[in-house]
Amino acid sequence: MREEKEVFGVMMRIIISSAGRRVYLVTWFRQALVEAGIEGDVYVLDHDRRAPAAAAADGFRQLPPYTSGEYADQLLRTVDELRPTLFISLNDCELTALSQGLSTRLRERGVVVPCLEGASHRAVADKLRMSRALTRIGVPTPRTALLSDTEAVHALLETTPAVILKDRWGSGSSGLLRRTSEQLRRWLATDSATRSDLGGSPDDELVVQPDVVGTEYGIDIVTPVRGGPVAGVLARRKLSMRNGETAAAVSVDSSPFAGLAAMLADGLGIQGTADVDLMLADHGAASVVDINPRFGGGYPFSHVAGADVPHFLVASTLGLDPHPRWNTYRLGHLGAKHEGIIGFESSPDGSAMGASHQEGAASWTARAVQTT
Numbered sequence: 001m002r003e004e005k006e007v008f009g010v011m012m013r014i015i016i017s018s019a020g021r022r023v024y025l026v027t028w029f030r031q032a033l034v035e036a037g038i039e040g041d042v043y044v045l046d047h048d049r050r051a052p053a054a055a056a057a058d059g060f061r062q063l064p065p066y067t068s069g070e071y072a073d074q075l076l077r078t079v080d081e082l083r084p085t086l087f088i089s090l091n092d093c094e095l096t097a098l099s100q101g102l103s104t105r106l107r108e109r110g111v112v113v114p115c116l117e118g119a120s121h122r123a124v125a126d127k128l129r130m131s132r133a134l135t136r137i138g139v140p141t142p143r144t145a146l147l148s149d150t151e152a153v154h155a156l157l158e159t160t161p162a163v164i165l166k167d168r169w170g171s172g173s174s175g176l177l178r179r180t181s182e183q184l185r186r187w188l189a190t191d192s193a194t195r196s197d198l199g200g201s202p203d204d205e206l207v208v209q210p211d212v213v214g215t216e217y218g219i220d221i222v223t224p225v226r227g228g229p230v231a232g233v234l235a236r237r238k239l240s241m242r243n244g245e246t247a248a249a250v251s252v253d254s255s256p257f258a259g260l261a262a263m264l265a266d267g268l269g270i271q272g273t274a275d276v277d278l279m280l281a282d283h284g285a286a287s288v289v290d291i292n293p294r295f296g297g298g299y300p301f302s303h304v305a306g307a308d309v310p311h312f313l314v315a316s317t318l319g320l321d322p323h324p325r326w327n328t329y330r331l332g333h334l335g336a337k338h339e340g341i342i343g344f345e346s347s348p349d350g351s352a353m354g355a356s357h358q359e360g361a362a363s364w365t366a367r368a369v370q371t372t
């Protein structure tokens, strides 16, 4: 696929579901289409009709919450209406639904849906299961025990001076607490009725892991959208976190992570892109602490350094050769996230309708103008 040549006759509609605040991804997918000369558009689906990403998209449809019995049927109706070529989700709950059969129903409609299959998805969504699954496929990961499994926790405390506790089903570092092993031993020795609250979650919803001293890295493992060998790995060293997401990071050479990426891609059956957090201990050993089978909060740092995963995913969906530059980026490039704001064209009741720079939105604007 060459930027300067138009790909005649190809019309590609991309749906980014649960796009939320990730305006940049909508923009980068739209750019990927334009730069490759592919006619197409990017639609956003979200429960929140004021989701910022909706304002950056060519079109928007509101969906019920994932917990609603209406969610799956409404999603299928929306897909039948919009007939996308590629459907990607940025939300872990939605990815759970996709991995449990919804992706099959979308694929039956001819839509390309990169996601993990059920067992692999369960393995990455649950940190207890993840540690077992990764150990089984030979990927280093911290020893993990459920807080409610007192025996396993005591055994783990023997191996480390300090531990971290985090949400078993959490994303990023949600619910993260640090305790010395001695503090946790004392906490466990206290009568459960009079114990201080530890993070607010029930004991079987928190996992305990050794507090690995080292440097945190984030990588994206990129594979073809229908699965296959690793096509690229993008890496950055995290400098700061905010709300469970990387806030500042510097791009680094990904080659030290190539072996690990291949094991994960093969062991889990990664499709498209997966965001992986790693700790590199001071003595050099890497261990995987979190896996999100989607674009995560770390990808923007690789993109601003020059990588272009949206381009690769578009090419992979259409069976075209990607431009090899998608997988190159400047090393040592520092990125820092900042606040942004986007304007919506509004309907008379104030609900978000889309942005004014797009064709689709232009008719909404006209409709809004007519009715006021």
Ligand SMILES: NC(=O)CC[C@H](N)C(=O)O
Binding pocket: 171, 172, 173, 218, 244, 245, 246, 275, 276, 277, 290, 292, 295, 296, 297, 298
């Ligand atoms: N929310 C997420 O995507 C998880 C955090 C992500 N791995 C990051 O480093 O930003």
